[in-house]
Amino acid sequence: xxxxxxxxxxxxxxxxxGGEPEVSDSLKTFGEVVKAFRxxxxxxxxxxxxxxxxxxxxxxxxxxxRRFPPSGFVKRAEEVLDAFGALRGAARHLSRQPGLxxxxxxxxxxxxxxxxxxxxxxxLVPGLLQTEAYARTLFVNQLPPLGDDQxxxxxxxxxxxxxxxxxxxxxxxxxxxxxxxxxxxxxxxEVTRELIDHVLELAELRNVEMQVIPQVQESHAGLxxxxxxxxxxxxxxxxxxxxxxxxxxxxxxxxxxxxxxxYARMRSQALCLSDSRALLQRMRGAA
Numbered sequence: 001x002x003x004x005x006x007x008x009x010x011x012x013x014x015x016x017x018g019g020e021p022e023v024s025d026s027l028k029t030f031g032e033v034v035k036a037f038r039x040x041x042x043x044x045x046x047x048x049x050x051x052x053x054x055x056x057x058x059x060x061x062x063x064x065x066r067r068f069p070p071s072g073f074v075k076r077a078e079e080v081l082d083a084f085g086a087l088r089g090a091a092r093h094l095s096r097q098p099g100l101x102x103x104x105x106x107x108x109x110x111x112x113x114x115x116x117x118x119x120x121x122x123x124l125v126p127g128l129l130q131t132e133a134y135a136r137t138l139f140v141n142q143l144p145p146l147g148d149d150q151x152x153x154x155x156x157x158x159x160x161x162x163x164x165x166x167x168x169x170x171x172x173x174x175x176x177x178x179x180x181x182x183x184x185x186x187x188x189x190e191v192t193r194e195l196i197d198h199v200l201e202l203a204e205l206r207n208v209e210m211q212v213i214p215q216v217q218e219s220h221a222g223l224x225x226x227x228x229x230x231x232x233x234x235x236x237x238x239x240x241x242x243x244x245x246x247x248x249x250x251x252x253x254x255x256x257x258x259x260x261x262x263y264a265r266m267r268s269q270a271l272c273l274s275d276s277r278a279l280l281q282r283m284r285g286a287a
Contacts, residue, residue, distance in 0.1 A: 026093055026094050027065040027066070027067075027068065027094060028064075028065030029065070029090070030062075030065070030069065030087075030090045030091065030094055031062055031063040031064055031065040032063070032065075033086060033087065033090055034062060034063050034069075034077060034081075034087065035063045037077075037081040037083045037086070037087070038063075038081060040081070041080070041081050041082070043081075045059050045060055045063070048080070051076070051080045052072075052073055052076040052077050052080055053072070053076060054070075054073055054167075055167045057163060057167060058073075058163070058167055061160060061163075066156065066160055067160055068094065068105070068108065068109055068112070069091060069094070070109060070112035070113050071091075071109070071113070072112075072113050072233070073112075074087055074088060074091045075088075104242075104247050106249055107228070107230070107240045107247070107249060108161065110230055110232065110238065111161070111164060111230065112164070113232065113233055114168075114171055114230045114231060114232065114233075115170070115171055115172070115231050115232070115233055115235070116171065116172045116174075116229075116230065116231035117164075117171060117172070117173050117174070117228070117229070117230050117231075118173075118174045118175075118176075118228065118229040118230075118263055119173075119174070119175050119176070119226075119227075119228050120175075120176040120177075120222050120226055120227050120228075120263060120266060121175075121176075121177055121178070121181070121226050122178045122180075122181070122222060122225065122226055123181075123226060124138065124181060124186070125177065125181050125182075125195060125199070126175060126177075127158050127161060127162070128161060128162055128164065128165060128173070128175075129162075129175065129198070129199050129202060130158065130162075130195070130198075131191070131194050131195050131198045132155060132159070133187060133191045133194060133195075134186060134187055134191055134194075134195045135154075135155055135158055136151065136155060137186055137187035137191060138186070139151040139154050139155065165202060165205060165207070165208060166205070168207070169205075169206070169207050170207070171207060172207055172209075173205075173207055173208045173209065174208075174209045174211075174267075175208070175209065175210050175211070176211050176212075176213060176222070176263070176266050176267065176270050177199075177210070177211070177212050177213070178212070178213050178215075179212050179213065179214050179215045179279065179283075180215055182195070182196060182280070182283050183215065183283070193284055196280050196281075196283060196284040197284065199280060200277065200280055200281065200284070203273075203276075203277060203280075209273060210273065210276055210277070210280075211267065211270035211271060211272070211273065211276045212270060212271050212276040212279050212280065213266065213269060213270045213271070214271060214279070217269060219269060220266070220269060221261075221262045221263075221265035221266045221269060222262060222266050224262070225241065226241065226242060227239060227240070227241050227259050227262070227263065228240040228241070229256070229259055229260060229263060237253075237256050237260065238250060238251055238256060239251075239255060239256045239259045
């Protein structure tokens with residue numbers, strides 16, 4: 001799903017087919033192990049967080065089994081807590097992430113440590129930008145239908161991913177969105193107004209750039225469909241594209257280069273930051 005990507009695995013769509021949320025006791029167990037070693041070391045979450053270079057909310061989420069631990073967290077926690085290899089060993093058995101489609105989990109783990117994350121979307125507002133009302137509208141209208149527990153798991157996973165925007169102020173987030181995503185009024189006028197307000201609020205963050213491609217656009221480099229690009233801490237670029245029932249992780253440098261060229265062209269074709277904000281404000285008033 002997206003339950004958070006878009007296929008609904010990552011960028012923002014509902015979860016299709018294989019996107020059924022999964023319950024993961026292994027994440028809860030890993031979190032309890034981290035907590036035990038942290039307490040053994042005599043550290044509070046507030047003292048532990050800066051030592052592993054993650055925020056207190058992220059540490060809390062990992063200990064509660066609600067967030068998949070990034071590789072950097074596992075490595076630093078192992079060193080800080082002198083865990084005898086227990087955390088590295090436990091992390092190898094973490095194969096499931098509740099609420100995330102199987103094909104999206106690898107990308108979700110990379111997102112946790114990315115230094116740059118670029119998203120172009122033409123189908124629905126990306127998961128990182130969605131409001132709860134908008135997201136639940138997507139889940140409720142998904143086919144085949146989801147149960148209440150599945151919908152809840154998907155929203156929890158999506159809300160957790162959204163913390164990236166505020167928890168990682170040094171990560172550069174770029175979003176290119178199509179105007180028609182808001183004109184569609186998914187969920188109704190009130191849901192759309194709330195969504196636009198939320199997107200405008202996020203656009204005020206220093207690490208977030210929001211651009212809109214107007215409905216009338218004679219030249220468009222994004223006709224191949226949605227895409228995501230990510231830069232790792234080692235400055236390696238990776239790509240991700242999503243279909244209805246699958247996601248395609250793209251490590252091939254030549255293909256990634258092509259996606260980068262398309263994204264760069266779309267940046268020039270989209271409205272500038274201030275004009276994009278002005279357009280969203282006008283749409284908000286008309287919704």
